[in-house]
Amino acid sequence: xxxxxxxxxxxxxxxxxxxxxxxxxxxxxxxxxxxxxxxxxxxxxxxxxxxxxxxxxxxxxxxxxxxxxxxxxxxxxxxxxxxxxxxxxxxxxxxxxxxxxxxxxxxxxxxxxxxxxxxxxxxxxxxxxxxxxxxxxxxxxxxxxxxxxxxxxxxxxxxxxxxxxxxxxxxxxxxxxxxxxxxxxxxxxxxxxxxxxxxxxxxxxxxxxxxxxxxxxxxxxxxxxxxxxxxxxxxxxxxxxxxxxxxxxxxxxxxxxxxxxxxxxxxxxxxxxxxxxxxxxxxxxxxxxxxxxxxxxxxxxxxxxxxxxxxxxxxxxxxxxxxxxxxxxxxxxxxxxxxxxxxxx
Amino acid sequence: xxxxxxxxxxxxxxxxxxxxxxxxxxxxxxxxxxxxxxxxxxxxxxxxxxxxxxxxxxxxxxxxxxxxxxxxxxxxxxxxxxxxxxxxxxxxxxxxxxxxxxxxxxxxxxxxxxxxxxxxxxxxxxxxxxxxxxxxxxxxxxxxxxxxxxxxxxxxxxxxxxxxxxxxxxxxxxxxxxxxxxxxxxxxxxxxxxxxxxxxxxxxxxxxxxxxxxxxxxxxxxxxxxxxxxxxxxxxxxxxx
Numbered sequence: 001x002x003x004x005x006x007x008x009x010x011x012x013x014x015x016x017x018x019x020x021x022x023x024x025x026x027x028x029x030x031x032x033x034x035x036x037x038x039x040x041x042x043x044x045x046x047x048x049x050x051x052x053x054x055x056x057x058x059x060x061x062x063x064x065x066x067x068x069x070x071x072x073x074x075x076x077x078x079x080x081x082x083x084x085x086x087x088x089x090x091x092x093x094x095x096x097x098x099x100x101x102x103x104x105x106x107x108x109x110x111x112x113x114x115x116x117x118x119x120x121x122x123x124x125x126x127x128x129x130x131x132x133x134x135x136x137x138x139x140x141x142x143x144x145x146x147x148x149x150x151x152x153x154x155x156x157x158x159x160x161x162x163x164x165x166x167x168x169x170x171x172x173x174x175x176x177x178x179x180x181x182x183x184x185x186x187x188x189x190x191x192x193x194x195x196x197x198x199x200x201x202x203x204x205x206x207x208x209x210x211x212x213x214x215x216x217x218x219x220x221x222x223x224x225x226x227x228x229x230x231x232x233x234x235x236x237x238x239x240x241x242x243x244x245x246x247x248x249x250x251x252x253x254x255x256x257x258x259x260x261x262x263x264x265x266x267x268x269x270x271x272x273x274x275x276x277x278x279x280x281x282x283x284x285x286x287x288x289x290x291x292x293x294x295x296x297x298x299x300x301x302x303x304x305x306x307x308x309x310x311x312x313x314x315x316x317x318x319x320x321x322x323x324x325x326x327x328x329x330x331x332x333x334x335x336x337x338x339x340x341x342x343x344x345x
Numbered sequence: 346x347x348x349x350x351x352x353x354x355x356x357x358x359x360x361x362x363x364x365x366x367x368x369x370x371x372x373x374x375x376x377x378x379x380x381x382x383x384x385x386x387x388x389x390x391x392x393x394x395x396x397x398x399x400x401x402x403x404x405x406x407x408x409x410x411x412x413x414x415x416x417x418x419x420x421x422x423x424x425x426x427x428x429x430x431x432x433x434x435x436x437x438x439x440x441x442x443x444x445x446x447x448x449x450x451x452x453x454x455x456x457x458x459x460x461x462x463x464x465x466x467x468x469x470x471x472x473x474x475x476x477x478x479x480x481x482x483x484x485x486x487x488x489x490x491x492x493x494x495x496x497x498x499x500x501x502x503x504x505x506x507x508x509x510x511x512x513x514x515x516x517x518x519x520x521x522x523x524x525x526x527x528x529x530x531x532x533x534x535x536x537x538x539x540x541x542x543x544x545x546x547x548x549x550x551x552x553x554x555x556x557x558x559x560x561x562x563x564x565x566x567x568x569x570x571x572x573x574x575x576x577x578x579x580x581x582x583x584x585x586x
Contacts, residue, residue, distance in 0.1 A: 207447075207451065210440070210444055210447060210448050210451070211448070211451060213437065213439070213440055213444070214437055214440075214448050214451075217437040217438060217439060217440065218435055218436075218437055220400060220419075220431070220435065221431060221435030221436075221437065222437075222448075223400070223418075223419040223420050223423075224398050224400065224419050224420075224422075224423055224428075224429040224431065224435070225420075225423060225448050225449060225451050225452075225496075225500070226420045226423035226424050226451045226452035226500065227420055227448075227451055228418075228420045229420070
């Protein structure tokens with residue numbers, strides 16, 4: 001993307017535009033995506049060595065949200081269903097990990113697949129009734145899931161720690177890494193995030209991914225194509241819950257504390273807002289949404305201490321007005337128009 | 346009618362919710378034949394095709410090569426070899442042409458075969474090959490109809506249901522499309538049921554034809570017999586014999 005600009009700054013100024021154009025042509029969309037991913041990964045790996053621990057923690061949380069949003073994107077962006085209750089799956093993953101660490105002293109890497117599996121099964125169970133519903137009705141049922149979760153967590157005090165929650169030791173960095181705790185947690189989260197993105201990417205490129213897209217774009221046509229609607233809708237729900245559960249598990253590692261009040265209904269709504277603002281159905285949507293969910297509330301707090309919610313809400317409205325396809329769509333538009341300008345030179 | 350009946354519909358009623366659209370339709374289509382369904386708007390032509398592919402409620406019996414299809418779900422019927430090209434084409438607009446075609450082969454396993462079938466479809470519709478990476482929404486109406494038929498062929502159907510393939514297309518494009526449908530029918534021995542407003546074109550490629558009015562078959566016969574019928578000529582062909 002930025003290649004041609006550097007060429008024009010080079011010594012061979014006379015034929016620079018022609019070379020710039022040739023270079024721009026050689027960067028196909030596929031290659032551009034790989035370049036972007038490589039640059040992003042390089043930046044992500046150097047971040048924890050550049051920033052103060054608090055910022056490192058913030059970017060860790062961006063990735064945690066991104067993994068949850070990845071799951072929500074699968075469901076909403078790719079399969080065309082809606083969930084106002086994804087905070088519940090996030091919470092289930094977080095609590096599953098916390099209980100495993102607290103009660104059974106399991107080694108923490110083990111908690112990730114188990115928490116993900118628990119969320120998957122729960123998503124499957126809740127996805128089954130959801131298959132018969134669509135639109136507003138589905139929204140209402142998933143919202144109900146998010147609402148009844150908090151009282152439920154408070155009720156089973158012996159396991160969940162009730163309103164007090166559970167406090168846990170965070171994963172300690174192994175001595176050989178020489179990393180501080182915040183840096184270690186950051187890299188753990190980065191590894192999970194990369195894994196989650198690879199998994200989701202592979203899933204969507206497969207035959208199953210095509211089936212989900214078909215369901216989203218035209219249910220009736222998908223059905224006459226031989227796509228079993230209930231099966232794929234339930235599966236989309238389960239996978240989506242699995243990613244949210246995995247994110248919840250990493251959340252527990254990073255925060256070292258879970259309590260019912262961390263998973264109120266607002267979390268579910270914020271997640272949905274995050275993926276819509278980030279960009280539904282796009283590759284970078286979950287990451288941009290994660291940045292939005294993490295930083296915008298704290299920026300809003302800086303602007304006006306009294307009404308962070310108001311600023312947050314207003315910003316969502318502004319983004320949706322300026323970029324109806326989300327931040328990812330906006331970024332794509334900006335990239336394309338810059339490229340066109342560079343090519344014309 | 347045909348002695349070797351491939352598709353047999355007996356006393357078929359169908360509709361939406363409380364509204365019954367088809368009232369006891371009987372017809373049969375021979376193996377490898379093209380059967381045209383003619384009739385005015387609202388006669389139930391589209392509903393008949395939907396009943397065959399399981400998209401509406403039905404009563405009565407539908408048998409394909411002896412096996413019952415009635416009251417099965419659309420995806421189960423699709424797996425039994427019925428490919429429905431719906432009215433309005435049912436294109437997955439945001440997906441690429443290639444993704445649309447591959448979705449057509451959804452019921453089938455075996456990668457090698459699917460690749461071979463993609464080549465086969467490109468043989469019928471060369472224009473699709475040049476558009477593989479384009480999103481389907483950017484195709485012209487005629488190209489989208491070709492895509493819809495190509496996608497249906499990807500499932501290697503035993504029975505192909507075409508709903509108004511000429512809708513919204515230029516006459517030349519329509520003619521080309523019907524020529525290809527006939528080629529497909531001849532080369533692959535695919536049985537075809539085509540619903541069409543343009544009775545001339547439909548009768549040109551069909552062996553059998555049925556006229557549907559108010560949810561009932563009012564006239565059946567060979568394409569030539571139907572063409573020669575004075576009533577049909579007046580109502581659907583636009584001239585007197």
